[in-house]
Amino acid sequence: MKNIRFEFNCTRDVPFYGHLCNQYLQNDQYDVTIGKQDHLYYIEAQGEQAQLEQLADAIADDFLISTWLVKPQIKAIESPIGSKKLLPLDPLELEYCQHCQPLLGDNQAKHFGDIGFNCPCCQAHTRISAAEQAVSLADAKALVKQLDTLGAIELPHGKDNSGPVISFYPIENQPVENRHQLVICNPNNLHAHFSVNDSQILALSSIEKPFIRARPINSHPRLKQPLYELSFANSRLLLVICELLRQQGTDYIYIANAHNPKIAMLNAKWALIETPPTSHKIMIEAPRQPLHDDAEAGSYQARWKNNQVEISVNPAAANNDAPLNNAASCALHGAIVDNNKPKNVAALYFSRSNKTQIVTLDGKQQLELFFEFPSLPNNGYDIVHHLELSPQKNLLDKFKTRYPGDYLKLLSLKLASPTDNIESLLAISAIFLGAASKITESSNLSKTELCDFVVARAMCHKGANAPRVDFPLTRGEAFRSLNWCKTLGTIISFRLAEEENIDKLAFGIHDSFADYLCNWIEHLDQNICIKSVVLAGDSFANEVLAQRVALRLGKNFALNTNPKMDLDGINIAAGGLYLKQRRH
Incomplete structure (x- = not known):
């Protein structure tokens, strides 16, 4: 007989894991104890090798990947520390799990299109609105036909707020600074459209169904924005509609008014x-x-x-x-x-x-402000005016002569408020890197598009070496700030010297800023x-x-x-x- 513990260590609560622990505790087939410490969920069991292997297979099938899961592991233990008490649960939000997804989301399955399917595992049928449950497979097919005819439709939802809108084309009447959001209908063709890594694919597949940011592949025939927010279907109805669309050859659709969580990778x-x-x-x-x-x-x-x-x-x-x-x-x-x-x-x-x-x-627990990002001018004329009054005037004149089209785009630039942030600096830098002639979907470029252009180009850089862009500090009475004219001067200088190497320069802007930040923190370290x-x-x-x-x-x-x-x-x-x- 052996004692083992299955551990699921997460960075934050995953209510579905607590729900699964309780289900295993109530299952007569297994004799287990369960527990939760902070964000670690665990199931303990005692038994012969064959029994424990069977349990391990069942747990591997049930515990779907969560975005917040850091390290699942199986440990041999001397004695259990868990109990036979049910864990207190937060409300569940997921609409399908590994049991019901293949049954209602696969066009070959017996229950395909049954939005109200009773799932014993996630019990999502208890949380789905009556309006959605009333949608039959024939209704879902009619919605897809309507989408084919109109190009965009709002999905039934039955909640107080308006439901998600899906479309074959970028959705109009959205806030200008919003990034386009897409739902992937055919995960097998994801790499044909986007540059995504393994951790992003796992996140997309996770139970939270989050939005991640990704750039389209180079020279994509239709996707012209620098970055998009992608997700997989987060509702049963959308799952069925995506499967119907996949059958007719659609790999992705645009979506608006979706409330999926948005996530980013920070410190691994x-x-x-x-x-x-x-x-x-x-x-x-x-x-x-x-x-x-x-x-x-x-x-x-x-x-x-x-x-x-x-x-x-x-x-x-x-x-x-x-x-x-x-x-x-x-x-x-x-x-x-x-x-x-x-x-x-x-x-x-x-x-x-x-x-x-x-x-x-x-x-001594005293708070002090060391650095504050300066408020940058919110229009091209004022940016040019500041540069002309600075030692960077000669570089600006050369830029104006070499790239008259980009210079005119700079003059017509309008930046959304507030402008005291790195996004505004990157947006201005994008004009100097030639973004205006590369992003072709709209005539008035938003701050988000311009900033995303620099980020997407930096993602394309494969080497470790990059130009050193200046981020010099200015010293005020109370705190330090940034001499942004000097920063832009360096960027103009590198563009004039290596005009074709935009990826390298975009990466260099990020890498240099990170390097300067590190130097500033090291300086603070010497003091406090x-x-x-x-x-x-x-x-x-x-x-x-x-x-x-x-x-x-x-x-x-x-x-x-x-x-x-x-x-x-x-x-x-x-x-x-x-x-x-x-x-x-």
Whole structure:
């Protein structure tokens, strides 16, 4: 007889794993104990080799890959530590699992198109709206016919908000800064359209069905945007429609108004960019006594009770027009809520909506602002005006002569607010790299498209060597900032010298910035002896920036990306509980 434990170590809660543990406990076929410690789920069993092998096969089939799963393992143990008590469960959200997907999502299967199929494993039929359950296979086929005729349709949903819209073409009337989102109908042809790696494919296939960012293959005949957000079908109805579309040769469709979580890779782990507005209450262990009972950031409210921070989501409370001045300080505290005596910490908080800052917490727990990203001009004329008054004027004149078309695009550039972030600098850089003539889908280029152009080109660079772009600091009275004219001057200079090597230069911009950041943190380390560096903010959803910063900083410092939180959302609300001065 042997005792073994099946462990599923995750970076955050996976309610479906708790649900499966409870199902195994209630299954008379197995004599098991179960448990959960923080985000580690486990099932323990005693038995003969053959019995345990049978159990291992069943568990391997049932425990689908989660985005948040870090390390599944089987251990021999001396005695069990679990119990015969059911685990308390968060509500489940997934609409299909490995049992029901092949039965209702495969066109050869007996129950193909049965949206209300009763699944004993995930029990998704109990969570699907009556409007969706009422859709028969004939109705689904009629919806596909309607899509063929109209080009775009809204799917039945039966909830208060509007349902997802699917289309064969880019969906109009979307916010101009939104990236195009696609649902993959034929996963087998994914590589024919997109450059994706193994970890991205696993994430797409995971139970959370998240959106990931990916670039289309070079010279794709239809996909002209630099980056897209991709997902697999996250509902039974969409699963059936995608299968019908796959049968008629469609590999992907556009989607809008989908609420799949958006994720990014940071420090070799997936991170949630922002907690979706549809989420339930979230509880986070926080033994450190806060300074306030409650705090909020955008649509997130945080309360502290019984050594836990409780976060609730109220989409109606979101105020996207008001950037938070001290979000970086909140992000620092949010990452260390489980630390009773936090000190000697630096936080790199890079955000598209709040102030991009580097803040530190010294040995006496004093917060200090070290760096703040400058507000860049929001139009091409002002950018040119600043450059003409700087030592970079000669380079700009050469650029104007060599690339008159790009210069005219620069003059007509308009940047969405706010502009005190790395995205705005990358968007301006994109014009100097010739983006305007390469992105052909629209005449007015958005900041997102331009920034994505630089990121996508950097992804294409295969070497390790790259031009060294300057990111010199300016010294203000209270904090440092960036001499952005000098940065753009270096980029113009390299474009003039190596005009064909755009990929290398785009990579060099990211790599050099990461290098400068590392130098700044090393400088701070000499002053306040930094023990760990927090990486936070949705700018780290930029895959190349995240990768280069983690690589450079990770050599010398412990990196804290606190995957229990998100990059830019509940972490700001949670951290607000610990601010010495309450926000106004």
